Amino acid sequence: MPVNTSRAVRLDSFGGPEVLNVRRVPAPQAGPGQIRVRVTAAGLNPMDWIMTADADTAAGFGLSLPAGFGTDYAGVVDQVGDGVTGFAPGDRVFGGALSRAVADFVVVDAAGGTAANEAHQTPDGIDDRTAATLTIAGRTAAAALAVVGPGPDDTVLIGGAAGGVGVFAVQLARLAGARVIGTGSAASSDFLRGLGAEPVDYGDGLADRVRALAPGGVTAAVDLHGTETVHAARELGVPDARICTIAAQVDGVSPANGANAVPGALEEIARLVAAGRLRVPIAAGFPVEQIRPAAELQAGRHVKGKVVIDL
Known part of the structure; x- marks a missing residue:
């Protein structure tokens, strides 16, 4: 009927x-x-x-x-x-x-x-x-990481790491072999550790806290919330070519949009989830x-x- x-x-x-x-x-x-x-x-x-x-x-x-x-x-x-x-x-x-x-x-x-x-x-x-x-979060995370291209030699700073896009971005960067430092509230620290990120509190003094965590430097950054992570990354010497935003426009920095994810990116994320490699x-x-x-x-x-x- x-x-x-x-x-x-x-x-x-x-x-x-x-x-x-x-x-x-x-x-x-x-x-x-x-x-x-x-x-x-x-x-x-x-x-x-x-x-x-x-x-x-x-x-x-x-x-x-x-x-x-x-x-x-x-x-x-x-x-x-x-x-x-x-x-x-x-x-x-x-x-x-x-x-x-x-x-x-x-x-x-x-x-x-x-x-x-x-x-x-x-x-x-x-x-x-x-x-x-x-769909939205997976596509967006894949598009953002495609801009900065994380790999085993990288330390990546991810701003807003505990959010819907962040949970994908952190894990995908880790699967690519990168070290990940993720910004969040103090209450999200254990959650971020569970994803494979090293947590750092957002807010004033972010660059100094990241520098203390990674004295060898940060090589790439993705800002999933606004512009705070962009400014911290620049202060830490990350070149604009390896910084990406999804929720703000910053001159010289490439924005990412889930609509621009490479073909097959979403299917690959689904395969990773099905295989238990991404949660x-x-x-x-x-x-x-x-x-x-x-x-x-x-x-x-x-x-x-x-x-x-x-x-």
């Missing part, structure tokens, strides 16, 4: 978590070249609330009202459009559906290749909640009916790891 209506988080106005509501909406249908996914979990990211905070920012992402919420999803294919190859009903998949992932169903292009509109087979060994955290800490899970407190927790930017919505 066809599904006619479904749940989806909707915004009738742009703003903070207080504008998020769960609504009954017409169930989307897969058209030619598309698949429909029955979503079981959706992972939250800072970009979810940043791009829906106001009308001007939303317009820059092509969003208009009423809008959906969330981009990362995982679930099971339940409808396949004409001309689709490589996917069949019952396949477990994960991927991105820009600002519409927190819903019972998403429709994406089967051949889509960006975090805004894509699906990938979920490897055996990865549960749906974990798969739902991979994704899930800080909290919420039922979709609690989307507002979930978004508030994520937007507070003090979560260690990822926040997931269960559908």
Whole structure:
């Protein structure tokens, strides 16, 4: 029997978590070249609330009202459009559906290749909640590290290392053989050590604290939060060519965006997770009916790891 209506988080106005509501909406249908996914979990990211905070920012992402919420999803294919190859009903998949992932169903292009509109087979060994955290953060971490190219001879400073992108960036840099120093709050020290990073408190005097930890010098830096790590890295003599940002623009420093991740980067991250070589800490899970407190927790930017919505 066809599904006619479904749940989806909707915004009738742009703003903070207080504008998020769960609504009954017409169930989307897969058209030619598309698949429909029955979503079981959706992972939250800072970009979810940043791009829906106001009308001007939303317009820059092509969003208009009423809008959906969330981009990362995982679930099971339940409808396949004409001309689709490589996917069949019952396949477990994960991927991105820009600002519409927190819903019972998403429709994406089967051949889509960006975090805004894509699906990938979920490897055996990865549960749906974990798969739902991979797309935005994994792509972004891979793109940032591609800028600085860490290797066994490097000491890499990662700013905002305990956040959603940081957990991937720290582990990927370690897998590349680099020594990693990660900035965070004092409360995140044990968490960062568990990821393989040497923790250092952010804030005034960061460069001096890093210098004490690494008297031999820092060779690369990735700033996942703002510009504090960029300035510390410059003070420590790191050349701009080996510094990267994801959330700020700094003259002379290359910004990274998950949309620019090299082809295959996300699939490689999924393989690493499935093999047990990369782990994704899930800080909290919420039922979709609690989307507002979930978004508030994520937007507070003090979560260690990822926040997931269960559908």
